[in-house]
Amino acid sequence: MSSLLRLATAGSVDDGKSTLVGRLLYDTKSVLADQLDAVTRASVDRGLDTPDLSLLVDGLRSEREQGITIDVAYRYFATPQRSFVLADTPGHVQYTRNTVTGASTAQLAVLLVDARNGVLEQTRRHAAVLAMLGVPRLVLAVNKIDLVDYDESTFEVIAKEFTDHAVSLGYPVGEVLSIPISALQGDNVVTRSENTPWYTGPALLEHLETVPVAPDPHDAPFRLPVQYVIRPRTADYPDYRGYAGQIASGTVRPGDEVVVLPQGLRSTVTGIDTADGPLGEAGSGNSVTVLLDDDLDIARGDLIASAGSAPEPTDELSATVCWLANSALRAGSRVLLKHGAKTVQAFVEEIVARFDEQQLRAVQAPESLELNHIGQVRLRTSEPLPADDYRTSPRTGSFLIIDPKDGDTLAAGLVGVGFPALGDGQAASTDGQGATG
């Protein structure tokens, strides 16, 4: 059975992300003949001598016209070692929200910089977002190394500056790898390049194929957000009542003592059903239907948790948010908050601080949070929510902020505090538990 690695790419405009992704697809033979024909035709139309591999991934007409990537593109490729789901995310500042989208489930992120420009504001911002989301591992791909004549000291300066930045965001030095590459020429992408004899590390694909993927911890507390109550009321199943959902964390077995939140009702698991038959045990990521001993009033939006380690429902949340909308967030705003399978009204009581990801410091009590800002807020919700800290349970520690007027997603929210500069003295989650689901 081949394993799966979810990864995201990020970087600034013109760093060559799409070319790198095109190169990975091309060199892993994931590009089929007709796709390459189409790209070759389009490249000739544009007056190019060789196929422009970025055309493999820049899917929207306006992207091809402007030569930039606007939206997250999902790519699927495989080698004999591993299957990859790759989220190729945009570099333009106004599309950083899409970087957040692409990275929220990533187990590793590849950040690109142009060897001629080095670490930019956007690089630092992306690294901060990745740290906040708890993406466990970073790769810095120093691209266009051919354009600086494969110069070792240029690479070393960029790698050191980036590694220092990542470490200050909470990454252990061993989880940050810098690789000199040329996406256009193929240096160090799939195979190690003879043009960089001073570089002794792995080629990018080699690293992606072998980097360990942290499995969900087996002993994490059980969490099941109830999505849907299954009540067939058919002749065969007149009294069946099952609670359907995808296990967010931990494992469950028949006989386990559970508590239903926010009500606080206690019960015992009597069965775990699937269409393929009952299970003796089910773990994180599985969609199941849980049966309980008692006839309780449980609805969509409730959380079934292990009785021994259940979260305390609260209507006061302290959270880090990444603001994704053009309109600013101000204290006093009324919003909707979606957590698990529940959407409630919420009131923004206070914007505590904004994280300045350039200077790595907190700006206390800002007036507002603007597009792409990361900040610490206090929220009050209309009903108590059984939320976990994001760092211990990302699936039950994350939420969306939604505009009640038009339904747009305004922010990504993480329960708890994600930055050393934002006050609690703890580093961002880099322990392999974050955002791997």
Add this chain to the structure above:
Amino acid sequence: MTAEHTAEPVAPGSGQDAAIDNLAALESEAIHIFREVAGEFDRPVILFSGGKDSTVLLHLAIKAFWPAPVPFPLLHVDTGHNFDEVIEFRDRVVEKYGLRLVVAKVQDWIDDGRLTERPDGTRNPLQTTPLLDTIGEHGFDAVFGGGRRDEERARAKERIFSLRNAFGQWEPRRQRAELWNLYNGRHRPGEHVRVFPLSNWTEFDVWNYIAREKVELPSIYFAHQRDVYLRDGMWLTEGPWGGPRDGEDVHTRTVRYRTVGDGSCTGAVESTATTIEEVIAEVQASRLTERGATRADDRMSEAAMEDRKREGYF
């Protein structure tokens, strides 16, 4: 080198073995999506053509709500250019699972003048109007489709919950951020959401899943003898959509279909694969994507699919 690299070779028995089986993970993700829609929308519907992707979609819906029946109807936009085997299969599936089927016939729209037949006789692009009219007429607010991101470049950028405006149009620049597994299905009256539970599946995953779950498919997916003629490098079959033109010779070939679409523009591939296992071996060895090999409608321009999606196509 400044940063240490962590690329240690991974020995068997280390943490990687704990990785969840890829197909099981994709199935759980799709079931989660079906249940979210059932929980949040008033009138969902599943687009069902009888093709392999929509058949897998229905299989997943049945599993998501078992032992209760699927709480949504099916919608088939019927071009009139059908393969008999597929319509027979569609009706049998509907009967077997006690489902409700809504059929929107392109012919009805042509008959009353809301649509005009194209000079080339192809009806695939004509499906958009009947689809949007039917969505509006029934008040469907969530529409499940079998689209996958690996199919095509524009699809690669689409969200799993994809908001359509009151004109049924996809606006790529207004897509919502989609984070973790938290899906935002809010929409205003008149808008609807297209939902793609198979977004993260590849063609290969779909076939492997069909084999593993023993999902029944229409017979045209497997090799059979058929009278076909060659047009634009594709083997087309005779039918009510018009037959071979002058100079297009009819041959009897052993073929199968990789997709099910409008008969006028869906080509067969030469194949001897009569079992799922043989089909999988063929897909694995194939040098052409399924759309590129067999769908004339995607060859029209560099942005053919994007343009149709903006208009409200599947």
